Amino acid sequence: MASVRTCVVRSDQWRLMTFETTENDKVKKINEHIRSQTKVSVQDQILLLDSKILKPHRKLSSYGIDKETTIHLTLKVVKPSDEELPLFLVESKNEGQRHLLRVRRSSSVAQVKEMIESVTSVIPKKQVVNCNGKKLEDGKIMADYNIKSGSLLFLTTHCTGG
Template identity: 85%
Template structure:
């Protein structure tokens, strides 16, 4: 398996260089960029010359199949920062629902504060999930590709297991 050197150019960040294999999917490059820039994969567009690379395709499907250096350009698609009405479902017997108005740019910590204001459950004891993923402090809602009408689920920490 031949390895390639991938160089990613962007107006906003310094050059990013890393090794890839021809069998790697473009999404692996997106994930690497995400780790360096904090730009979510959904908000990235990678260009090889003028061709947009699709995350699910391999590098070899774009004709990259030998030891070479590939130069990619990263474009960041600014997501709309619209308000997203979401329902928060509490994991109580009643399964109470609360309507929250969040933005794609809201941090998980900010959303946990909103949750505290309607449930009185402190952010430290909240476990919030959406689409089967636990929301982590230090990330924003856009990182989870949360859409209008998504459901957030709130459970609390169980002390003593």
């Protein structure tokens, strides 16, 4: 059985964060804890152990830190470029008609749904939008979905009635 370790994450922008981990945990688990407390998406985080960048897919033990009881990490936040990215909206109706949308990584899902309404006339309340296999949720931003230039958004609508 893996023993529990304390992981301390320091950052210039946030208060000290402390998590319990095991040597079998992946770095991504720490990234997810940080995201839950700071709302910084995983892809915009860099975790440093001394000067070494920790990769999300690797286990903590792969960095030779399995014998320590406390792991001290530093969080750096990457500010991604916020240029407009061309995305394509694919409608489930209208024979898969495509619409070009220009969206920023910082755009909220609500803003994107308003753009979708302007080209499809489907009100945001009835929209179900998916990107990269995930349903877009109100209260999040597009950076949370790892959008890239040319990403596809898939639009379906809620059905009312029975």
